Amino acid sequence: MGPAMLSLNYIQKGLLFTKPSAVNDPQNFMTTLLDRLKDSLALILVHFYPLAGRLATKREENPPSYLVFVDCNNSPGAKFIHTAADMTISDILSPIHVPSVVQSFFDHDRVVNHDAHTLSLSLLSIQVTELLDGIFIGCSANHSIVDGTSFWHFLNAWLEIFYAQEKNTSISRPPILNRWFPDGCGPVVSLPFTHHDQFISRFEAPILRERIFHFSSESIAKLKAKANAECNSNKISSFQALSALVWRSITRAHCLPHEQKTICGLAMVSGIATAGELLEHNLGWAAWILHKAVVSHTDKAVRGWLESWLQSPVVYQLGLFFYPNNVIIGSSPRFNKYGNEFGLGKALALRSGNAHKFDGMVSCYPGREGGGSIDLEVCLTLNSMSTLESNPEFMEAVSISS
Template sequence: MAPPPPPRSVRFVSDCFVKPPQLPPQSDHPLHLPPWDLAMLSVHYIQKGLLFPLPPSCLDPGFDRPAFIHSFLGKLKRSLSSALFHFYPLAGRLATLKRPDPPFYTVFVDCANSPGARFIHATVDMTVANILSPTYVPAVVLSLFDHDRAINHDGHALSLLSVQVTELADGVFIGLSMNHVVGDGLSFWLFFNSWSEIFQAQEKGAIDVVQLSHPPVLTRWFPESHPGPLSLPYTDDPSSFLARYEAPELRERVFHFSADTIAGLKAEANRQCGIPNISSFQSLTALVWRCITRARRFPPSQVTGCRMAANNRARLDPPLSPEYFGNSITPLRTATTVDELLGGDLGWAARLLHTAVAEHSDAKLREWNQEWIKRPQVYHLDKTFDPYSIMMGSSPRFNKYGNEFGLGKAVALRSGYAHKFDGKVSGYPGREGGGSIDLEICLPPATMALLEADTEFMAAVTVS
């Protein structure tokens, strides 16, 4: 699938493919995928990126900017190649294995027969302030990522990882697009963190292949009764199970919540519940769910839901490694009526969310996998996420601002077109750390205006 052309303000300078310096022997074998991976075939790539200002010296009139950028891009490619040695599936492509008798159809990662990960150099006639100053995230940000609107099944032809480095007048944006079949958000940031670690080690004189402090665990987890490969009930025509999603008109805004505000929400939710174990993020999620629901002005009897992306690694028995590279997430859904949600207090809503998380057990995870194997299906954005709910994605626990590429700490995190729909909320750590949180919220213009007029919500937001 050819992506739509980028806005005219973005100019592509060059692109190439980057491969690891060598591949391990196991790369010759298909990397078969368990249910949590295969369920992602029809949703988007993960698209997240970091905005870095250039050092002041780079802006001096006599500075050799082209030489600096050429050297910077070379270092990025060298460290990316080394990172792909550890994360070699990202240099591969998806492939489908079909047999007529007995019927068999499965998608796997071919780690060897591929040109590698894509690396793009682009420029845009904008400043860092042009990206950060507007109240709403400007549309040009979507063009700072490759694989725009691609779904994961497109990874048969498209690279599973694409890096787009876009020069601004006074900064650099590094945008990564990673196939969601290959890994979830934790896996995405494990790769980003590892790439940064390698870049910094090579700056200090390390050899091409750097030993990582947190190497990925690439062996996929399968239910013991079905070790794989898993057959999908599909035909030769992928359209029988795939669907393209086009987002409606949305406004996207990043709201900041200070560490003090988060602590206050947590204390209030626990006080109202009479229990001490409501988490900070459950308290913030409860606030957002209530306020967005109020802004939507649904009738009192309407059922509204809140989904949270739950990391399953520690919930399995025995648990998976924190460095498990793959998908190990479940969208937990809590539901109630609008009348009950808005009639209760913050603690009432937070307790509903806490109960859903507390009940998310090894037994439930294994039951989900067994049911999926009996009746395989893939997520469709327009069906999995209904317009009466919100979805809390990503996580403020991921190490997002620890990634440095010789330019210091990033000033902001932004995302691409992927997984944007009415009610999508993504949680990021605040740049200052300490427990602060940024929420990227996507809503139709009229709903966003009502949320911005909500006194309970805006009282919690720190306006810069």
């Protein structure tokens, strides 16, 4: 739902690589790498051409109408940045909490998607940051144009072009650019506004700590077995069990009043309980709430939600949509993230920018070793993070943390 995302931030995800040491001419290596990245980026944008455009608007006063679209003609294209930082891989990975300098590895810091009306703000920006012994490739993409699935699809396809011979521009899985609407809706969505000030807000999170917690496939399997045993069921998935642990643990870290309602949001579905109910019951009880939310997310429910939104469009506000004291679990461990090597070998780690960071935000990544392992990027206030790190139930399930 592109228009609904206009007041949210760009997606900012990136990969940290080791800089090859066995090269005769390091400067020439970087020049060659940058040229290959730029050339292949230009070619992949032939397929993902909306990412080379800018946003534009048509509006009417009576009745109020605000129509946002991608203009691929009046645009200087996507952006490619090369910069350097006087630091090492260890400076990034050694601290227990993710250092704030990582935010500088991404372009479009703190902008909202609607800002891409400005010609200086591209819909897509690639920033290559050269460390003393490493290379960070950060990608910022407008969240009104791409979601997580299409974001990683783009990166995977870019890699395919990067490795292609003779500048072959074909890719195995082209993007689907045709728009779809339910019967009787579309083909355009006009927002009921006359000016962007009526639906754009800018959210600034409190001071946060950010930490990566690693869960091995064995640890997750134990959580799944425990949750199913407690529910006398075999239907709770690995991810539902892990999400239930996170929901309970962060709710405990937030020290909420017993009667305070708390929500665990999983992309398009949510589980709801009071803090008291959540913490008085066991892991399986919380996992079953999430399981019921997932199985109720049927084709009929999705179509009903979409038709309702199209009848009365709203633009999500980060400060309001993500209510305080809730847990939002985003991204996905199923995306092919570590498969993007760009001739540098497997990445050492995944990291994200400042976008969509707030107290209770959790992003899911596949573990580097694969096999069903998962990394969770958890953002909490200082006191809440300290409480989480002191929670035996949570920390005993963590295999490695960094």
